[in-house]
Amino acid sequence: MRIPSRIIGGVLVAALLTQMTACGSIFFPDRRGQIDGKVDPLVIGLDAIGLLFYIIPGLIAFGVDFATGAIYLPGGSTAQVSPKKLQPAIKADGSVDNSKLQAILEKELGRSLPLNDPRLIQHRGSAQQLAMYDLQPSA
Template sequence: MQNRIAKSIAVAVIATHLAACGTILYPERKGQVSGKIDAGVAALNGIGLLFFLVPGVIAFAVDFNNGTIYLPNSTSVDGEDDGLRVVQAHPNLTPNELQEIIEKEVGEPVDLSKAQVESRTAPDQASIQQELNTRTAP
């Protein structure tokens, strides 16, 4: 009986550790470069550190590298706001749908009828910032 309980606890600990990686729990967060750290993911990775040092360190390294430890749509920890917002939408937006999304995010009416809007697909959030920096550079 005690052997069965010990095995059940071991399986629960291993399952918790395997699920502790933010990359597994939140694959949609990949590519974030900074933000507020998700306490849940950090705690689960910490459990991995507590029971299994090397896999716990690897879980933290993978989560920081992929950006999955950061909460979505949060500004960086030091308070800097880069002004970017990530909004999920379907790929074939009409100009009216785009205008509605922007109005909702900004909180005030906008007129895109005279705007020069260009659509691009970005692999991750970091590449968006790089593209904007190259376009606005003198």
């Protein structure tokens, strides 16, 4: 009868330790150090499960995740390229030359984007949309 109680005790200690170290800090260590942002519902849910079973470790998990910033979603980064710099990628008929566009974006952003990927969804534009950005098809 001692072996099952040791197994149960070991499982209980392991469960408490995992809850005390906080779910967000374990699963997303790269998010530590964030100050604010949108809260990740996955981490909230995992910490809430800890609240259902063990109140004190669940509260500690929330506290650790908020204190370390691991509970927040990573912030997105954006980049902008001037429409004038994109002008050489527009063909005479108004369509976009993907190879030229890829070269321009790689030069300006320093990142290689897979514009020749078959899964890429391309939307067709019109001359009016080009005019909104002060671009004209070179005819």
